[in-house]
Amino acid sequence: MDFNHTEERRMLADSLRRTLARGADWATLAELGVLGALFTEDEGGFGGQGFDIAVVFEELGRAGSPLPVVEAGLAGGLLADCGQAELVEQIIAGTLRPAFAHGEPGLRYDHGPIRTRYEDGRLTGRKSVVEGAEGADLLVVTALENGDTVRLFTVAPDAPGVTLYTTPSLNGGSVSEITFDGAAATPIGGHMGLVENRIEAATLAVCADALGAMETARDMTLDYLRTRKQFGIVIGKFQALQHRMADVAIEIEQARSAVINLAGHLHADALARDRHASAAKNMVGRVARLVAEEAIQMHGGIAMTEEYALAPVSRRLIAVDHRYGDEDWHLERFIRLSA
Amino acid sequence: MDLNYTPDELAFRDEVRAFIKDNLPADIARRVGSGEPLTKADMDLWHSRLNAKGWLAGSWPREFGGQSWTAVQKHIFEEEYAAAHAPRIVPFGVAMLGPVLQAFGSKAQQDYYLPRILSGEDWWCQGYSEPGAGSDLASLKTRAVRDGDHYVVNGQKTWTTLGQFANKIFCLVRTSTEGKPQEGISFLLIDMDTPGIEVRPIILIDGVHEVNEVWFTDVRVPVENLVGKENEGWTYAKYLLTHERTGIAGVGFATAALDSLKRIARTEMNHGRPLIEDPHFAARLARIEIELMAMATTNLRVVAGAAEGKAPGAESSMLKVKGSILRQQINDLARRAVGPWAVPFVSEDLEGNIYHPGPEYSARVANSYLNNRKISIYGGSNEVQRGIITKAILGL
Incomplete structure (x- = not known):
């Protein structure tokens, strides 16, 4: 051990x-x-x-x-x-930055069924809420080949027939809706099993990212509790706030353990891996929201402002629950995998 | 025990419903429903329509231009207009300053200011909080020093909601440092055009310009703008904070938000089925609806008490805590409901246009979730409210 x-x-x-x-x-x-x-x-x-x-x-x-x-x-x-x-x-x-275009409108957090089609060397369809597509050098895209099998394709984001509609992301970067209208694409093979494997690794990445962000939010809140004075004393002396902060600390440790469990099982058999991925993502989604909301509430008004450095941290923590399956999506999968 | 409205109250409810149906522009209701910010013109339009009907300040006494509504009538009105996605009546003049002037203002102040609140000629904002005086409001430091027939005001106020639209501000200022902090505070009415006032925008976490900082440098305010007596402003401020607080639970807002949420959940698909049929989501929704049903009655119990002449005191703290948490839970569930559409995070551009790639109902769900974190902070944070409950109701 x-x-x-x-x-x-x-x-x-x-x-x-x-x-x-x-x-x-x-x-x-x-x-x-x-x-x-x-x-x-x-x-x-x-x-x-x-x-x-x-x-x-x-x-x-x-x-x-x-x-x-x-x-x-x-x-x-x-x-x-x-x-x-x-x-x-x-x-x-560092000379090539790719992005992965997989999700489609209406899929919510499910990994399929994919509707984007590859026919005669060209892609047709729409990919939704694709992170990091703007400014990417290469898109890796999932699409149906022969109308029934998901394969992988590469496409240049500036190729004719590719349209990106990009907005800022709650997470701090950007997200794009991508339309393929007969865009020339290169088939590279692959299958959904590979996609699933890599999505589990991405889920770990998002969970670990959230853990770091939670600790930032926790540390900023602790600093504030130690320095902000009201009623003549630092507010960190109020027991009501102390106990809530203690709960935040406990929950972050639990989330850390869940992330360790997933990291340790990422290359285990698929059932063990997926159970740990869903356990971790379910818990991280819940705890990230708790940490964000408690950090804002214990700061008070200052945490509501864009100027204060907590704002992007709070948004990042809330965005966690919307990437690679939310609390409920993973709860449902955990139940299914545990049956 | 009778849970029903009287026939008169039901008739009033129908009248309110009909009026809103005929007078509230559909586009404004749509924007309120989807959480988009309103322009000053939108708010002015709604105020003037209500005022033409005599309902802008329905609970003001008749002698001041109101309808002398009962607590139950006021409750019915608030519930109906919130459920119809009518814009919130900007509270600073109508709900806050008006009652203070009626109780403590001079005849001259009442005659001058009250009609201007109703006509919309004056747009008031509130100068209470300061960077160092939030939950501990009585520690405020903005000074007003008497100089002949003027006060000279120096200091900084913050969280001044919609101050960018206001031509007047009512302020709590320190006129004495003797005794307890509460004993040296006065209530001043200040013209925003006075030299030495600077309004600086604060952009909130959802990208919206809703609140401001207001800075005062040697601002000269005529002494006749003092409300009541010098150093007794805290009493008036407390009156303002406990007066007619039955709307504080926000049951109408919660009901409207829950309706919107259900519409989203019926439209969004999860594994090819409407999300509202998903057992986990349905359970979350049901728990909120159960809370809201009870909350509506808790609120009515306080309203009925107020109708019998019992001023809602610490009970309004209970309504604020429960009501704010419930509304925030609905915002949280709406965020969950739209799934990945919560990730494209868009504020309005300079022309007030919003471009979001998802369904229209999803465009501002994340923004509203973030923005409404404020409701458990402002107007006395939920921690302050719990402190009041602990002392005033539980006697601990």
């Missing part, structure tokens, strides 16, 4: 934390090894295990980074699965 991260992972987390605190662009992330940490040695990286993903995304979440690393890891993983070693090499080097 050992709940310590390896020396390499601790070093990566430390350097990442220091660099992100100063602000980091995509090239800097690549230099630090963030992208390499998402791929196994076989794929050309130096990580790719559950705890590599957990360490990296916890720091990205702690710093509130708006960069679409989850999506690059997901799309890049699928490219690796499909033998696109050259593209993966560019991703790890």
Whole structure:
């Protein structure tokens, strides 16, 4: 039994934390090894295990980074699965940023059925709430081949027949609705099983990101409770607030354990992995909301303002529940998998 | 025990319903229902239509231009217009300053200001909170120093809702530092055009400009703008905070929001079926509806008490805590209901247009969820309310 991260992972987390605190662009992330940490040695990286993903995304979440690393890891993983070693090499080097276009209107959080079609070398259909598509170098797209089998395709986002409609994201980056109207695409093979595997890894990434963001919200709230005075004393001396803060701390530790469980089972058999993914995502969705709401309430009015640094953290924590399945979606799946 | 309205009250309800149906523009109702911000022109239009009917300040006494509504009539009116997605009546003049002037203002102040509130000539905002005086309002520091026939005001107010539209502000200011903090506060009426006043916008977490900071630098205010007596402003402020607080539960708003939520849940699909049929979601919805049914009656019990002449005191704290949590839970469920459509996060552009890729009902669900975190903070946070309940009702 050992709940310590390896020396390499601790070093990566430390350097990442220091660099992100100063602000980091995509090239800097690549230099630090963030992208390499998402791929196994076989794929050309130096990580790719559950705890590599957990360490990296916890720091990205702690710093509130708006960069679409989850999506690059997901799309890049699928490219690796499909033998696109050259593209993966560019991703790890930071010179190619891919995004993954999979969800469609009406699917809610389900992974299918996919309606986008690939016929005669061209894609037709609509992908919905795609994170990080704006400014991406390459889109990895799921579509039906021969009308019945989901396969993977790559498309240039600026190719004729591709239209992006982009808005800001609750999460801090951007999301796009993408319309394919006979856009030329390259088939790279693959199947839904690979997509499911990579979505579980992305779910871990989002959970770990939330954990970092929760700790940021907790620390900001603690600082405020220690300094804000009302009725002549710091408000952290009020027992009603102390006890609520204690509950927040307990819940964050529970969420951390759930994320550890998932990271440790990411490469276990699919049933064990998916149960832990749903357990973690259900709990993280619930706790992230609790932490955001309590942080706002205990701060009071100041936390309602855009100017105060908690605002993007709160939005990020609420957005967690809308990415890769919400509390109820994962509760339902957990029940099904436990039957 | 009789849970029904009297025939007179039912007739009044029907009259209110008919009036709103005939007078509330559909576009305004749509925007209120979807949580979009309203323009000043929208709010002015609704106020003037209510005023033409004599219902803008229906619970004011007749002598001041109101209808002398009973607590039950006022309740019926508030429930009906909220359920119809009518805009909230901007409370600062009608619900806050008006009753204070009626109780404590001079004849000259009543004669001058009250008609201007009704006509919309004056748009009032509230200068209470300060950066260092939130829950502990009595610690406020904005100073008013007497200089001949003027007060000279220096300081900063914050969370001034819709101050960008206001031409007047009523302020709590410190006129004495002797004794307890509550004993040195005065209630001043200030013209926003007075030199030395600066309004700075505060953008909220949902991207909306709803509140402001108001800065005062050597602002000269005529002494006749003092309400009541110097250093007794705290009494008037407390009166304002407990007067006619039966609407504080927001049952009408909650009912309207629950209706909107159900419409969303009937339209959104989950695994190919309407979301409202999903057992987890249906259970969440049912728990809220059960709470709201009880809340409506808790609220009516306080209203009935007020109708019998019992001023709602600490009971309004109970209504505020429960009512705010319930409304926030409905906002939270709406956020869940729209699924991934909560992620595109869009504020209005400079022309007030909103572009959101999802269904129209989803466009501002995340914004409303975030914005309504305020309702358990403002007007005395829920922690302050629980403190009042603990002392005044439970005697602990």
